[in-house]
Amino acid sequence: MTSTSATAVLFQNVSRHFGTVRAVDGVDFEIGQGEFFAMLGPSGSGKTTCLRLIAGFEQPTAGHIEIFGETAEGLAPNRRDVNTVFQDYALFPHMTVLNNVAYALMVRGVPRAEREKRAREALSLVRLEGMDARRPAQLSGGQRQRVALARALVNRPKVLLLDEPLGALDLKLREEMQEELRRLHKQLGLTFVFVTHDQGEALSMADRVAVFNKGRIVQVGTPEDIYQRPTTRFVADFVGSSNILTPDQAPRFGGVSRWTSLRPESILIGAAADAMDVRQTAEVIDQQFQGAMRKTRLKINGLEICAMAPASQTLGVGQAATVGWSHGALHAMDGEGNDV
Ligand code: ATP
Numbered sequence: 001m002t003s004t005s006a007t008a009v010l011f012q013n014v015s016r017h018f019g020t021v022r023a024v025d026g027v028d029f030e031i032g033q034g035e036f037f038a039m040l041g042p043s044g045s046g047k048t049t050c051l052r053l054i055a056g057f058e059q060p061t062a063g064h065i066e067i068f069g070e071t072a073e074g075l076a077p078n079r080r081d082v083n084t085v086f087q088d089y090a091l092f093p094h095m096t097v098l099n100n101v102a103y104a105l106m107v108r109g110v111p112r113a114e115r116e117k118r119a120r121e122a123l124s125l126v127r128l129e130g131m132d133a134r135r136p137a138q139l140s141g142g143q144r145q146r147v148a149l150a151r152a153l154v155n156r157p158k159v160l161l162l163d164e165p166l167g168a169l170d171l172k173l174r175e176e177m178q179e180e181l182r183r184l185h186k187q188l189g190l191t192f193v194f195v196t197h198d199q200g201e202a203l204s205m206a207d208r209v210a211v212f213n214k215g216r217i218v219q220v221g222t223p224e225d226i227y228q229r230p231t232t233r234f235v236a237d238f239v240g241s242s243n244i245l246t247p248d249q250a251p252r253f254g255g256v257s258r259w260t261s262l263r264p265e266s267i268l269i270g271a272a273a274d275a276m277d278v279r280q281t282a283e284v285i286d287q288q289f290q291g292a293m294r295k296t297r298l299k300i301n302g303l304e305i306c307a308m309a310p311a312s313q314t315l316g317v318g319q320a321a322t323v324g325w326s327h328g329a330l331h332a333m334d335g336e337g338n339d340v
Contacts, residue, residue, distance in 0.1 A: 007069065008033045008159055008191040009054055014063030015215075016049050023049040025215035026063070033068075033158075036185050036192045038202035041212030042238065047195040050212075051161050054193060055084050068158065083157035087164040089148040091136040097123065098132035101150045122150040125184065142173045149184070159191040166201065178205055199239045203227060211235050232334050236261035243305045250330070252301045254278035258332035266329035267307035269296065269321050276324025284315045298323060 009031040016024040024046045031037045039047040052058040053065060056077035065072040067080055091100050098119050099106075105115035123129060126146040136144055145165060152160060162181070166174045182205055185192050196202050202209045203223040210220045211234075219226060219235050230236035233244055243262040245253055250260040254277065273279055285297040285304065294309045300323060307323065315321060 006033050007031070008035070008067070009193070010064075010066040011050070011053075012064040012066075014050075014053065014065060015061045016046075016053060016058055017061045022215045024053065024060075027215075027217050029210055029217060029220060031159075031191060031193060033191055034189050036182075036194065036205060036207045038194045038196060038206035038209045039212060040196055040199060040202040040209050040239070042197060045212035046215040047197075047212050048163055051084070051163055051193060051195050054080075054159070055082055055161055056080050081158040082161055083152040083155055083159075084161040084163060085148050085152045085165045087167045089136075089144050091144060091147055091151075093136050095135070096132060097128070097134050097136070097139070097147050100136070100147055101154050104151065104155050118154055119150070122154040123147075125153060125187075126150045126180070141169055142177060145169065145177060146180075149181075153184075153188070157190070159193060162192060162194045164195055164197070166196075174201075181205065203239070209239075211239065213238075229331065230261060230333055233259055233261075236331070236333060241306065245303075247335075249301070249303060250332075253280075253330065254325070254327060255330040256332060259335045261331045261333060262305070262325065262329055264295070264306045265308045266325045267298075267305065268324050269298075269307060269309050269313060269315070271322075273322045273324030277327045278330075279322060279324040282321050282323040284317055284319045284321060286317055287315055 007030055011027050011029050014024060014027045015022065027050065039050060041047050049058060053060060056072065056075060059073065067082065072080065092103065098116060101122050102115040102119035105118060120132065123132065126149050128143065128146050128150065131143065136147065139147065166177050169177060178201060194206060206223060208220060208222055209226050210217045211226060213234055219231050226235060226239050230239060236242045236244060241264060243264065245255065245260040245262060247257040247259060251257055253262065268276060280300055282298040282300045285299055288295040289311065292311055294311055294313060296307045296309045296315065298305050298307055
């Protein structure tokens with residue numbers, strides 16, 4: 001992999017070890033200019049360390065990093081065209097919103113009138129006009145998050161690094177801020193690198209997702225690739241929930257002798273199953289109402305399988321039901337990579 005003029009960030013075989021801990025272990029990826037790139041993985045899988053390597057807060061133990069074609073090793077954080085939004089926002093509690101946002105410009109010696117003008121512009125970008133004089137304690141969690149965003153944008157970086165920026169917000173606010181971030185990304189045309197352990201967030205927001213496990217990237221692709229064509233059991237399991245069939249079990253479900261993923265929403269129950277390629281009889285173990293759907297546990301071929309039924313489809317425990325799925329719903333994978 002070599003960088004091109006369209007490359008914002010390039011990692012070539014990058015490792016960052018802390019003593020015996022291989023936080024990042026031989027990672028390769030390329031992030032295009034203007035891309036919304038998500039790093040997704042369980043806790044401790046090396047996502048934040050990768051972000052800190054891009055920001056310059058960490059140096060690689062081995063490998064090579066480029067930012068816009070320039071070698072990043074040894075380059076101080078403030079010499080890189082990148083800025084970070086931290087999960088805990090890291091706002092100065094004693095400063096007003098305006099001064100929090102203008103702070104980085106003050107450090108750079110930008111004259112007061114100019115820095116306040118630019119801070120107000122950044123606040124208007126995140127729709128926080130009129131809050132200039134407040135202090136962080138006088139804001140809601142979502143508003144504080146917007147101040148942190150404005151502060152990261154005021155320097156006009158080319159790459160915005162977001163480390164679990166929505167982790168502290170409740171679900172409703174999280175969804176609002178997800179939309180807000182997508183709007184900002186489109187409006188500004190910047191490169192966004194977003195770290196999260198929430199697969200729904202990564203799938204709904206990013207152009208491409210890198211799935212991490214144990215310091216390595218196990219798959220990179222569009223959200224559709226990652227969800228519909230996971231290459232390993234680990235990805236199928238971590239990204240959404242899936243029924244994982246062993247090479248022994250898969251043929252009984254219409255598949256081939258490989259590790260196979262069968263997504264719950266691909267399994268139809270009752271009359272709807274009649275038109276499917278593979279049809280079997282199942283016993284209903286239980287159903288759980290989840291609003292739009294009913295999560296339905298079934299016993300098929302002696303195995304417990306999870307399906308998603310429409311909310312209107314109520315089934316009795318112990319009832320026999322016809323179930324079916326298409327051949328295309330059976331996705332064969334490599335076996336390795338399941339060690340969460
Ligand atoms: P989380 O989602 O919990 O933030 P993560 O995927 O971002 O996890 P990292 O923070 O990159 O993971 O950490 C990867 C591994 O490296 C972990 O085992 C962590 O304990 C270890 N690690 C990170 N920073 C250091 C450090 N400064 N010293 C020692 N070990 C570290």
